[in-house]
Amino acid sequence: MKPSEISFSSVSLIELIKSAFAKNSSFRFKVTGYSMSPFIKDSDIVTISPLPLSPAALGRVVAFIHPGNKKLIIHRIIGQNSGCFILKGDRIAEIDGLVPKENILGCVIRVERNNKDARLGIGVERRLIAFLSKNGFLSFIFYCGRLILFRRE
Numbered sequence: 001m002k003p004s005e006i007s008f009s010s011v012s013l014i015e016l017i018k019s020a021f022a023k024n025s026s027f028r029f030k031v032t033g034y035s036m037s038p039f040i041k042d043s044d045i046v047t048i049s050p051l052p053l054s055p056a057a058l059g060r061v062v063a064f065i066h067p068g069n070k071k072l073i074i075h076r077i078i079g080q081n082s083g084c085f086i087l088k089g090d091r092i093a094e095i096d097g098l099v100p101k102e103n104i105l106g107c108v109i110r111v112e113r114n115n116k117d118a119r120l121g122i123g124v125e126r127r128l129i130a131f132l133s134k135n136g137f138l139s140f141i142f143y144c145g146r147l148i149l150f151r152r153e
Contacts, residue, residue, distance in 0.1 A: 005030070010071040017063065017072075017105050021050040026109065031074060035089030036061070039121025039129070040111055046074065047110035056085065056101070059126030061108040064099055074108060076126070078134040090121070090129065093139050 020027040079086035084098035132138040
């Protein structure tokens with residue numbers, strides 16, 4: 001029997017995460033979207049932990065409340081400026097702007113895909129991915145990869 005799924009609004013999900021963190025627990029949920037692909041894909045299950053357990057640092061993938069639209073987003077830290085973090089999705093060109101530390105809910109500590117751990121992107125290579133993303137090389141690599149794949153068809 002397959003377990004049922006419940007969808008939550010971004011606001012409700014943020015409150016659930018905060019409640020879990022208040023009890024020193026991690027929080028696990030299914031993500032939607034493609035901004036972190038291929039490292040985190042649509043329908044992957046992520047586990048996030050509160051910041052004191054895994055500090056926010058360059059390359060870390062974090063769950064945060066976007067300062068503009070107040071939605072829950074999972075993106076990578078690519079820099080810091082004036083006490084704020086610079087965050088960006090691995091697959092997109094635009095940054096999220098300066099995100100205050102208080103908007104960072106927690107760090108992604110595990111990614112599951114097809115009932116297996118998907119470790120690439122959250123291990124030691126995360127700093128290299130952040131560097132490539134910050135300097136626009138990651139988008140260029142993805143673009144070239146698509147050209148090569150589509151040219152073969």
